[in-house]
Every structure is written in C-alpha cells, then in structure tokens.
Amino acid sequence: xxxxxxxxxxxxxxxxxxxxxxxxxxxxxxxxxxxxxxxxxxxxxxxxxxxxxxxxxxxxxxxxxxxxxxxxxxxxxxxxxxxxxxxxxxxxxxxxxxxxxxxxxxxxxxxxxxxxxxxxxxxxxxxxxxxxxxxxxxxxxxxxxxxxxxxxxxxxxxxxxxxxxxxxxxxxxxxxxxxxxxxxxxxxxxxxxxxxxxxxxxxxxxxxxxxxxxxxxxxxxxxxxxx
Amino acid sequence: xxxxxxxxxxxxxxxxxxxxxxxxxxxxxxxxxxxxxxxxxxxxxxxxxxxxxxxxxxxxxxxxxxxxxxxxxxxxxxxxxxxxxxxxxxxxxxxxxxxxxxxxxxxxxxxxxxxxxxxxxxxxxxxxxxxxxxxxxxxxxxxxxxxxxxxxxxxxxxxxxxxxxxxxxxxxxxxxxxxxxxxxxxxxxxxxxxxxxxxxxxxxxxxxxxxxxxxxxxxxxxxxxxxxxxxxxxxxxxxxxxxxxxxxxxxxx
Amino acid sequence: xxxxxxxxxxxxxxxxxxxxxxxxxxxxxxxxxxxxxxxxxxxxxxxxxxxxxxxxxxxxxxxxxxxxxxxxxxxxxxxxxxxxxxxxxxxxxxxxxxxxxxxxxxxxxxxxxxxxxxxxxxxxxxxxxxxxxxxxxxxxxxxxxxxxxxxxxxxxxxxxxxxxxxxxxxxxxxxxxxxxxxxxxxxxxxxxxxxxxxxxxxxxxxxxxxxxxxxxxxx
Numbered sequence: 001x002x003x004x005x006x007x008x009x010x011x012x013x014x015x016x017x018x019x020x021x022x023x024x025x026x027x028x029x030x031x032x033x034x035x036x037x038x039x040x041x042x043x044x045x046x047x048x049x050x051x052x053x054x055x056x057x058x059x060x061x062x063x064x065x066x067x068x069x070x071x072x073x074x075x076x077x078x079x080x081x082x083x084x085x086x087x088x089x090x091x092x093x094x095x096x097x098x099x100x101x102x103x104x105x106x107x108x109x110x111x112x113x114x115x116x117x118x119x120x121x122x123x124x125x126x127x128x129x130x131x132x133x134x135x136x137x138x139x140x141x142x143x144x145x146x147x148x149x150x151x152x153x154x155x156x157x158x159x160x161x162x163x164x165x166x167x168x169x170x171x172x173x174x175x176x177x178x179x180x181x182x183x184x185x186x187x188x189x190x191x192x193x194x195x196x197x198x199x200x201x202x203x204x205x206x207x208x209x210x211x212x213x214x215x216x217x218x219x220x221x222x223x224x225x226x227x
Numbered sequence: 228x229x230x231x232x233x234x235x236x237x238x239x240x241x242x243x244x245x246x247x248x249x250x251x252x253x254x255x256x257x258x259x260x261x262x263x264x265x266x267x268x269x270x271x272x273x274x275x276x277x278x279x280x281x282x283x284x285x286x287x288x289x290x291x292x293x294x295x296x297x298x299x300x301x302x303x304x305x306x307x308x309x310x311x312x313x314x315x316x317x318x319x320x321x322x323x324x325x326x327x328x329x330x331x332x333x334x335x336x337x338x339x340x341x342x343x344x345x346x347x348x349x350x351x352x353x354x355x356x357x358x359x360x361x362x363x364x365x366x367x368x369x370x371x372x373x374x375x376x377x378x379x380x381x382x383x384x385x386x387x388x389x390x391x392x393x394x395x396x397x398x399x400x401x402x403x404x405x406x407x408x409x410x411x412x413x414x415x416x417x418x419x420x421x422x423x424x425x426x427x428x429x430x431x432x433x434x435x436x437x438x439x440x441x442x443x444x445x446x447x448x449x450x451x452x453x454x455x456x457x458x459x460x461x462x463x464x465x466x467x468x469x470x471x472x473x474x475x476x477x478x479x480x
Numbered sequence: 481x482x483x484x485x486x487x488x489x490x491x492x493x494x495x496x497x498x499x500x501x502x503x504x505x506x507x508x509x510x511x512x513x514x515x516x517x518x519x520x521x522x523x524x525x526x527x528x529x530x531x532x533x534x535x536x537x538x539x540x541x542x543x544x545x546x547x548x549x550x551x552x553x554x555x556x557x558x559x560x561x562x563x564x565x566x567x568x569x570x571x572x573x574x575x576x577x578x579x580x581x582x583x584x585x586x587x588x589x590x591x592x593x594x595x596x597x598x599x600x601x602x603x604x605x606x607x608x609x610x611x612x613x614x615x616x617x618x619x620x621x622x623x624x625x626x627x628x629x630x631x632x633x634x635x636x637x638x639x640x641x642x643x644x645x646x647x648x649x650x651x652x653x654x655x656x657x658x659x660x661x662x663x664x665x666x667x668x669x670x671x672x673x674x675x676x677x678x679x680x681x682x683x684x685x686x687x688x689x690x691x692x693x694x695x696x697x698x699x
Contacts, residue, residue, distance in 0.1 A: 003597045004592070004639075004640075005596075012592075012594055016590045019586065023619075079579075082575075083578060087571070088571070088577040089594075090544075090545060091544055091569065091571050093566055226545065227546055
C-alpha cells in the first residue's frame, strides 16, 4: 500500500484512532459499566419476578445500549477539533466522507461491539428467554451501526459547542426512534413466537442506506460547522 | 428579463422584503380571521352531528387543519432550508427558521386536540400507535431544529446547521402521512383525498377546507411577521435598519 | 478591511499559487480583500499584519478550509477544489494537528500514511534533523510546546508538498528553533517549493529577503 494513497490513509486513520482508544482504554469501559448499571436498575424498580422482567428485557437492553452509545458519541470529533487534527483531515487530499467513515467505524468497534459482547450478560440480568438471544444480538448488530452513523451526522452539526451533550441527545433521538422500534419489535415478535424477519430486514435496508449517505452528510455538516 | 423572476430577485433583498411583508401583513391577518370565522361557524353550527360520535367530533375542525399545517410547515422549512444551504440566500434562511416555531406550535396543538378527542372516542388520552408516535417524533424534530438554531452563536451558521438537520429529518414526513395506511392503527384512515372523491359528506367538508385555508393564510402571516423581526436583528448594523428608527436629534461628538 | 502592499514580484514562469480578487467577509463584515497576488516556485512570501488583520483567515482560504466570499484561488492553474485531489499543500496551523497521547514517531507515521512520504527520508531521520533524537517514543504530552512544534516541522520534512502554508511558524520556538525554520524554508525554496508564512514579528531570513505582503486592518 503506497503511503499517501487513499487506502493507506484510511488504514492510517483506523490504526491511529484504535491506538488512541487503547491508550485510554479505561475510558472505553465507561459505556459498558453504564449499560450494566442501567439494566440492573430495572429489577430493583420493578421487582424480581421473572415474568415481568422477561417481557421488558429486549426493549430495556436496547434502550440501555442506545443511551450508553449516546454518551460516548459526544467525543467523536472533540479531541480532533481541539488539537487541529480535524483541520488536517479536511485539507487532506482524501474524500472527507471516507475518513469520517473510518472514525465512525472505530467508534462502533470500541463502543458498540463490546456492548454486543456483554449483551448475553444483560439478557441474563433481565431473564430474557434463550431463544430470543440470537435475535437480540442480530438486531443490536444492525441497529448500533445505524446509531453510530446517524449520531455522527448530529455530532458534526454540534462540533465545537461547549455544552452540547443534552442538545445532541435531543437531535439524535427522534432520528433513531425507528431503529429502536424495529429492533426491539423484532425481539418482542421472536419472543412471542411471531415472524421477526421483516423488521430485521428493514433495519438492514436502512443500515445500507446510512452506510452510504451518513458519512457524506457528516462531511457536509462538518464543513458547515467549521466555517 | 421576466418580470416575475425580477421581482423574485428583488424579494430576496432584506429591505424590500421588509416593506413588502409589512404591506401585506394586515391583509393576510384579516383574510385568516374572516375565513376562520366562516369556517368555525360552519364547523360548529352548520355541519350535522356525526352519526357515531355526536358533537364531540367537531374538534376535528381544529385538529385536522393543525395536523396538515404541522406537516406543511416542515416542508416549507425544509424547502427554504435547502435553498438557503445551496444558494446562501439570507431570506430563505430567515424564512426557514421563522417557520420552525410556528410548525412546532401547530404540531403541539394537533397532539393536544387529538388527545382531547381521543378520550371520549377511544377511551384513552394517549396510545402509542403509528400516527401518534410519528407525530410526537415530528414535534421532537422541531424542538431539535429550534434548539440547534439557538445554540450556535453566529446566526447565519446556526440557520445553515439547523436547516441541514431539518433536511435530514424530512424522512419522518412520509412516515407520518402514510402511517395510517402502512400499519393497522387505532387512528382512523384518511377520509379527505386530493384526487378523487373524499369519504366525507360535503356539509362536513366545506368548513374543514375553509379552516384549512384559514390556517395556511395565518401560517404565512405569522412567518412573515417573524421574518421581519428576525431580519431586523440580523441586519441591525445596516443603514436601512437605521433609517427605520424614528429620527432622534442626539448629536454625536 | 485589509489592503495589501507588495514589492514587485520576480518575473518567472507559471505561478504555483495565484489569488485573484480574493475577498472574505463574515456576516457582511469584510475581513480581507480584494487580494491579487501570485507565488512562484522557489519563493517565500511573508504575510505581515497585526493581530486580527485576517492573516490566519487568509491561510485558511488558501488551503481550502474556508470558502472565499468572492474571487478565486488557483493552484498550478487549476481552481483550488480540484487541486485538492493531489498532494500539493501542507498546512501548519496555529493548532499543530498532533495527538498528544501518541509519540512523535506514531504521529509522523500517521502523517505519512495520510500524506505520503518523501523519498530518501524516514521519520527517524526527520526527527533527528529537528533535534529531537531520543524523543521519538515519548508521548507528546510530555514534551514542551517548542518540542511539539519541532515534531510538526519534522512532519513538513517528511510529507511531500509543493506549497507550504505556515501560520506563525516561529511561535513557541527558541533561537535554535527559529534558525531551524529558516533553514527549512531555504531548503524548501531551493527544492522548487513555495511557502507563504504569517508572522507578526520580524525575523531575519539568512538568504535573500522574502517578498512581503502586508495585511493592514483599515482604520
């Protein structure tokens, strides 16, 4: 791979961002702990009865994962903005959308993937039936990249704002509601013995669309915010 | 050059728009008031009571025009936002941002009147069916646009960022409109259609259309009024704004 | 609004960088312009001006970060947006664009991945040339501001670019650092590159006088 080519640049960016997360790997645990704590709150609030918990399990896990990812979304561009690296990416000869896509990929790998890995643990905490677990994992695997992608566009719009946390949540949530409805809906359908492939296919379709459009939208949004 | 195109160009200039809007505003308000009064008279007195719901259906005459306006306002906002983003026209940015709070208000009224209508009809103040849910999401989208607009210091950059967000959220609009067809919902299917016969009796229909017209006129009047104020703020240092102030004789040293 | 004064330019072949009637305004308030100048290979131009005269904004417009309100920027004859597709411009901004959590070597490796690498030089050599031998593996947050600036200068040595846009290159540097910058500029010019630098102080160049562009804020 020739240094300076677009593929070399993408790999260099992927490698750098993964290295940065590794250097602060303590921080990377925060979303995980948050999700576990939020999920654990529900048995305390609703009582330990298995029938009650298993009915809300899939949806609760989805919301907990969503909120955990939202927390870490704010930092997607912040450090690059503060030290001037974002500027360098924008003036580089490579398509900004592709570079942002690499950053979004790292965000998903370091935030969502660990959450999906501990999803079985969360499922146990809420007494999710075993047969629903594969559907839950699939739905999470489809919905979490959607969240990273759509979230990245909203972060690009608010980059540089000092207290953008609450505003970011307000911006992202309406856009992510369909993914939540379909993802949790698929799990609930599977749990009750109904067909669940349709909502999963919808999620997959939106994901494909977002994979192509979201990085482009994020690049455009960033250019608006940086002027 | 085509005089209409020329006039359009002139309209984009803030001082001209300010005068133009100021001239037409009282007429628009008057028209909205008259049509609203006529429509309300028809809604409350002339239209016969519904065979199922009796008189409680009359809240539809507020609920439905507001619902239509909530969607229309979003389209208006997104269209102006698009023009503002692509061609950097200051007036388009201003119109887009002015229509956001108006659209949000209409959406809010839709939800509240819908809730008031739902209690006697369905037995519940709220239900999470597709149309209500997507209408609520529409309200959140409005809040997001308004929130983003007010969070950025530079007014023009704020308008561009908020317009961008509005365009992304436009996906929600077809979902709201078609939700009653795609999913089996508690909310009734549409009875008024643009093409072909409507499934509603004419004596009930004409007040609805009159009120829909009145709310449209009111929407434009409101947006023009807000835009005038916003333009004054945006251009506050300019000569044309200064010329509007009453002449004061304070000498400057 | 800023106006320019230039000294007569040397007669040469096609210019590397050309600004034509370049203007930038924010919220209808003019920052600089209209500017007309050209930069040829082997030239170094110093943009002088007080704080707030628009020097940094000018560099951002020339690098493509900001869009000019009117006028055009040509790089090797082609408008800037198309020219962006090849490795031609190196920007050293007020913020260095280096990650503090990574070491000098890791930062340079990333830079060459993005921008390519000049033949005949390695990150180690580059760091040695700027006087940072022995500091290759320390995280940047343990280095001083001057040392971080030197890492950025090493990046200039490593990554090929015909045009250098340097914003306050002398900031945070000691006497040795200032000499280093001047040496780098001379070497770049001799290689056929061109450089545009901003400064609000006067620093001597050891060979020749650079052409000066003064951006003055209007009264």
